[in-house]
Amino acid sequence: MSVERLGSGQPDDAFSAALRSAISGSGLSLDRVQARLQSRGVSVSVTALSYWQSGKRQPERQSSISAVRSLEDILGLDPGALLGLLPPPRPRGVTGRRPRKRTSQRERTLRAALARFGEPDVGSQLALIGLHDRCVVDAHGGHRVTARALLRATTDGQVRWPLVYDHGHNTPLLSAQRNCRIGETEVHADAGFTVAELLFDRPVGKGDTQLVEYEIDQPQPDRAAHFREFRTTVHEYLVEIVHAGEPGSRSYWQYSTTRPGRRELTVDDAGAVHAVALDFGPGVFGIEWSDDLPS
Structure with missing residues (x-):
């Protein structure tokens, strides 16, 4: 990346708000959502799900992105309904969520x-x-x-x-x-x-x-x-x-x-x-x- 650095979209809370609404509308607890993911061979902790719907964190790794695709199906959403709300990757070189402010x-x-x-x-x-x-x-x-x-x-x-x-x-x-x-x-x-x-x-x-x-x-x-x-x-x-x-x-x-x-x-x-x-x-x-x- 050059000083034009090698690597905003949706509002910061768009993904978390949509996920929170979908989970609430499904009537499922986070434990039940986690169990349904587990039955599909997708391993996501209840803590991670809680962080995702609260906006404290967002899916970043490839395994997490795959989990979101399963969540869309479990929660009865159209394909891409949640994935499309995720912001760009934060800059980490050739591998480019949104850029985070540096310390x-x-x-x-x-x-x-x-x-x-x-x-x-x-x-x-x-x-x-x-x-x-x-x-x-x-x-x-x-x-x-x-x-x-x-x-x-x-x-x-x-x-x-x-x-x-x-x-x-x-x-x-x-x-x-x-x-x-x-x-x-x-x-x-x-x-x-x-x-x-x-x-x-x-x-x-x-x-x-x-x-x-x-x-x-x-x-x-x-x-x-x-x-x-x-x-x-x-x-x-x-x-x-x-x-x-x-x-x-x-x-x-x-x-x-x-x-x-x-x-x-x-x-x-x-x-x-x-x-x-x-x-x-x-x-x-x-x-x-x-x-x-x-x-």
Whole structure:
């Protein structure tokens, strides 16, 4: 994720309010709801259900998203009635709920790290024109993202581009692929982010463009999602998701913080899905998915 960070929809309480209303209307206690989920092989604690309907927490992990799909059926709701109310994933890198406000300590750590990389001056001297992310998901759920970024210099002599990558507890491997190399890097594992810089092969003059390609390899992402968080407007952002692992039935959704709800996506003949954002930002845009693999 760049300083246009690699990753609001519904109101914060939309999901919890709908779930609370559906449970109340069903006449079932939380214990009975939990028992019916258990009979379907879905393990969710009564405490988790209570947190979900009170708004203290929201389903985040892939197993929880699958549980929500079962809840819709148990409570007599239309498919997607609850899932469609969940906000985008909170930014945690390539794996992109809604962004949560950082703690003051994490914010100070991030700002200090960016300052050492020359931000905001460096980032403002390069405009991100277009970005293409291709995320390949392996059989174990790991993500390998190939990113191609088209930049335009607004001043002469630009030689680097800073990146900020939110990755949660699992630090990924960053590698340069084309027209750049990896420069200085700072990993802040406790805070859950990495700051790095891509160094260009040669200086870029004012008005000229630079095409760079890099890869992010994350074996154990926190979420079944990929997104970007943009600070400023990007002309075109294209994101592709390809599952290279075990075949199965999956549901995919496009989401953003500029439009409420989510839009279901169709898998193409090559087994991939894509979404595109034009003249987008600031905000979060990405794709998330839910597995329904054969047992």
